[in-house]
Amino acid sequence: VLAEQAKLMESYGADSVYVVDSAGAMLPHEAAARVKALCEAISIPVGFHAHNNLGVAVGNTLAAIEAGASQIDGTLRSLGAGAGNAPTEVLVAALKKLGLAPDYDLFQLADLAEEVVAPLRPSQMIIDRDSLVLGYAGVYSSFLLHARHAAEKFGLDPREILIEMGQRQAIAGQEDWLLDVAVELAQKRKAR
Structure with missing residues (x-):
């Protein structure tokens, strides 16, 4: 392709x-x-x-x-x-x-x-936990702030959301999809 x-x-x-x-x-x-x-x-x-x-x-x-x-x-x-x-x-x-x-x-x-x-640049470019998870998940950094907000709203770890977005092969521009994913993850957690 x-x-x-x-x-x-x-x-x-x-x-x-x-x-x-x-x-x-x-x-x-x-x-x-x-x-x-x-x-x-x-x-x-x-x-x-x-x-x-x-x-x-x-x-x-x-x-x-x-x-x-x-x-x-x-x-x-x-x-x-x-x-x-x-x-x-x-x-x-x-x-x-x-x-x-x-x-x-x-x-x-x-x-x-x-x-x-x-x-x-007041701080050096480093591989912090956020950057590491973004790279591991394979999602662009524009997802991070959205994941943090959704995680706070639904009582999740933003890293869980980012990993799930990566597994779904989300690409930049699909940040709005993240809320749906957060809802699904929160519902799965409640069902346990």
Whole structure:
């Protein structure tokens, strides 16, 4: 299905197609398999965008590059939703070790991350329990606030709701579905 959609995008004139792990739920072998499938199906560049909710954004990005991704995303200091994106300064260090980023100035990137980006963010991007559960469940960070509200309303743990949403393969934009799921979970709990 992914390859078929990528072929359509290419036929519509796309300059590139991205594999996007906005939930930060993929593991390196999954990132590599998806990128490889696209690279084999289309002739335009394939990119990869990772979030760090399971702590493997850099590993996923390196696996995607190995599988053929020629465009990758990263942000200094992991600035992004959830536990953040793949940190550019770490990616460049790893790529330099592989001989793939000889022209990038690692020191300059590290300095920018520390001196420019870090002061803009009062706390570091970390894998806290919320980010971890979002990545484990495979749902985007926009679900978190909704899950907290629903959990409070129905006496549930928001993590239970997020896990259930992931099992139902919810995608961003389906946050309103979360209330229905919370009601079902609360009813199941009462029936026990």
